[in-house]
Ligand SMILES: Nc1nc2c(ncn2[C@@H]2O[C@H](COP(=O)(O)OP(=O)(O)OP(=O)(O)O)[C@@H](O)[C@H]2O)c(=O)[nH]1
């Protein structure tokens with residue numbers, strides 16, 4: 001095998017570069033995430049030409065900037081703009097304090113593939129989707145990737161390889177094991193809690209749980225995650241078998257930092273869906289294929305799925321897992337989570 005990095009490895013590097021504040025070369029353009037960009041690197045990029053600030057169509061809607069391309073607006077960066085100017089466009093936390101940012105002028109026509117790819121990479125890095133982009137000759141030492149292969153790689157499904165497994169007696173079920181799976185694209189590891197020894201030729205009681213540090217670990221009252229996690233484990237414990245997948249897709253895939261930005265917007269009065277949109281994300285950025293892949297790796301192809309989210313059912317069915325039954329997971333309301341639960345029911349189609 002050659003020592004040259006594969007496409008998956010190059011993309012994984014590019015994602016890490018953006019997180020560190022290092023620009024990457026995407027199809028003849030330099031691209032850097034605004035969130036991690038330093039003033040010196042911004043100046044170096046401005047010296048190369050006229051950069052644009054690529055933002056998502058969602059963010060552009062809030063800023064009243066015209067998005068001429070599906071999913072993308074390319075905001076012209078004035079010659080005298082500094083990093084504060086870029087950050088104010090990227091980060092909605094100051095929108096209410098300084099609502100007038102414009103007028104913002106956006107590019108129409110011309111190449112968009114590098115910009116769209118750069119935004120997808122910023123999302124994959126769980127950074128705010130706002131990227132400074134400037135045409136540039138190849139820069140030695142920087143990671144370089146073409147937009148087409150980059151997009152294809154980000155959309156592809158990483159293989160999840162089992163790395164370790166051990167018995168882990170739980171309060172909810174003494175006969176439990178924890179399996180760790182590692183993707184081959186340098187992404188997050190995911191876990192599976194196997195309770196008892198569920199027969200592989202029958203539908204297994206299963207839960208796909210997305211990580212929620214605030215709810216699962218801290219017992220936050222803002223969401224229903226902690227109680228859902230524990231009631232799923234308890235039900236599996238009482239039935240003697242089940243499998244709970246703990247997927248590291250914090251904040252519906254936007255990461256904990258962005259989820260806290262979303263909570264800050266919720267403090268300003270926006271709901272959970274609006275907050276995601278104002279940040280430039282879709283309501284739900286999770287890749288549910290991971291759940292299907294993990295179930296298959298564990299030997300299951302039929303489940304009784306514990307969920308209130310019809311999208312989870314549809315996605316599993318679409319990826320080769322038969323959902324024999326949907327088992328509702330009802331959790332207690334409190335005065336902090338009642339609006340959140342209502343919005344999930346009204347806007348995200350949850351069955352509550
Ligand atoms: N972006 C964002 N994520 C949130 C918010 N509140 C909770 N989350 C995340 O939402 C996810 C909840 O996931 P799940 O428990 O799988 O729930 P679900 O999609 O609502 O579906 P079921 O619980 O199966 O019915 C977790 O990743 C949480 O971190 C929020 O206000 N904003």
Ligand SMILES: [Zn+2]
Pocket residue numbers: 212214215216223224225226
């Ligand atoms: Zn939660």
